[in-house]
Amino acid sequence: MISDFQEQAKAIIRRTGDRVTPGRVQALAVLLAEQRAITHHEIEERLLDKLQLDRVTLYRVLEWLSEKGLIHKVASDDRVWRFRANVDVHAHQHAHFKCTCCTKVICLDGLNAARDWPLPAGYRFQEAELTVKGLCAECA
Amino acid sequence: MISDFQEQAKAIIRRTGDRVTPGRVQALAVLLAEQRAITHHEIEERLLDKLQLDRVTLYRVLEWLSEKGLIHKVASDDRVWRFRANVDVHAHQHAHFKCTCCTKVICLDGLNAARDWPLPAGYRFQEAELTVKGLCAECA
DNA sequence: TAGTAGACGCAACTTTGTTGCAATAAGCCC
DNA sequence: GGGCTTATTGCAACAAAGTTGCGTCTACTA
Numbered sequence: 001m002i003s004d005f006q007e008q009a010k011a012i013i014r015r016t017g018d019r020v021t022p023g024r025v026q027a028l029a030v031l032l033a034e035q036r037a038i039t040h041h042e043i044e045e046r047l048l049d050k051l052q053l054d055r056v057t058l059y060r061v062l063e064w065l066s067e068k069g070l071i072h073k074v075a076s077d078d079r080v081w082r083f084r085a086n087v088d089v090h091a092h093q094h095a096h097f098k099c100t101c102c103t104k105v106i107c108l109d110g111l112n113a114a115r116d117w118p119l120p121a122g123y124r125f126q127e128a129e130l131t132v133k134g135l136c137a138e139c140a
Numbered sequence: 141m142i143s144d145f146q147e148q149a150k151a152i153i154r155r156t157g158d159r160v161t162p163g164r165v166q167a168l169a170v171l172l173a174e175q176r177a178i179t180h181h182e183i184e185e186r187l188l189d190k191l192q193l194d195r196v197t198l199y200r201v202l203e204w205l206s207e208k209g210l211i212h213k214v215a216s217d218d219r220v221w222r223f224r225a226n227v228d229v230h231a232h233q234h235a236h237f238k239c240t241c242c243t244k245v246i247c248l249d250g251l252n253a254a255r256d257w258p259l260p261a262g263y264r265f266q267e268a269e270l271t272v273k274g275l276c277a278e279c280a
Numbered sequence: 281t282a283g284t285a286g287a288c289g290c291a292a293c294t295t296t297g298t299t300g301c302a303a304t305a306a307g308c309c310c
Numbered sequence: 311g312g313g314c315t316t317a318t319t320g321c322a323a324c325a326a327a328g329t330t331g332c333g334t335c336t337a338c339t340a
Contacts, residue, residue: 019336021286031258041326053288053289054289057289059328059329064287075271079215081217081327081328094269104197122276122280123237124280126274129217131269133268134263134264144281161318163319181312193320196320199298219328
């Protein structure tokens with residue numbers, strides 16, 4: 001199962017035309033295996049078994065993956081970036097849910113945050129970030 | 141004009157029943173004078189002329205003001221808290237606008253973020269944080 | 281298989297925020 | 311106004327998240 005994600009990750013990265021390195025493959029594989037947005041630290045923990053990657057390198061890998069549009073970053077109120085793989089044409093314009101109990105973050109794909117919100121005169125819309133907070137099914 | 145905000149701040153703080161200290165008064169006055177959400181650092185800069193307040197003390201003052209419901213915190217994608225005075229019955233449930241050019245943050249009071257967003261089964265809504273990004277009138 | 285640009289590892293640094301503790305001062309009572 | 315009490319402040323040290331510089335290594339290309 002895990003190796004599935006590795007192969008998938010490898011293929012996705014090869015498609016960019018840039019270098020296929022173990023760090024990129026493993027980091028993306030971890031994110032593909034995960035069904036939610038996780039932090040740099042959580043990714044690091046999941047990597048430890050198969051590959052020890054420098055903290056800094058992981059930051060750079062995540063930035064690269066993000067630039068290439070293979071993953072996306074989620075801002076949270078605990079001032080920690082979370083990352084999630086862009087499965088298929090996973091639009092960036094969607095909402096996130098954060099459990100206030102276990103701090104788990106999931107994507108609310110059904111909720112489109114891209115609509116044009118009413119802004120003051122002269123303002124120009126680019127994108128919206130919507131985070132809904134509450135309790136997840138396990139914590140409720 | 142500035143002293144107006146100081147007097148206003150003093151009165152608001154006195155109303156809480158807790159101690160009225162220079163740090164609390166000046167910090168709240170700065171936020172009352174500002175029409176938008178600003179960072180700890182920006183508040184510190186504006187304080188420097190009239191009152192030199194320790195960095196840590198300012199953090200604690202802001203936390204206290206927030207606890208008392210006199211100001212509110214805004215999470216942003218640059219992992220920095222921003223603070224804004226709660227003028228009148230300024231509800232916490234509203235959206236914020238962040239200019240991607242000058243990083244200025246304003247409150248979109250007309251936009252209610254408190255509506256019940258559709259969540260997966262078993263999930264419980266508590267609150268929503270909506271940040272719309274784009275260009276403000278000056279930068280557009 | 282050799283050369284090269286790009287990726288990596290390490291160390292040091294920055295920013296943002298927190299914690300512990302001793303010194304200080306705001307409000308209260310007289 | 312003057313002392314008492316307790317909340318607030320300032321200082322120093324710490325912590326987490328992320329960045330920068332630089333020399334070394336390695337994935338690709340030829």
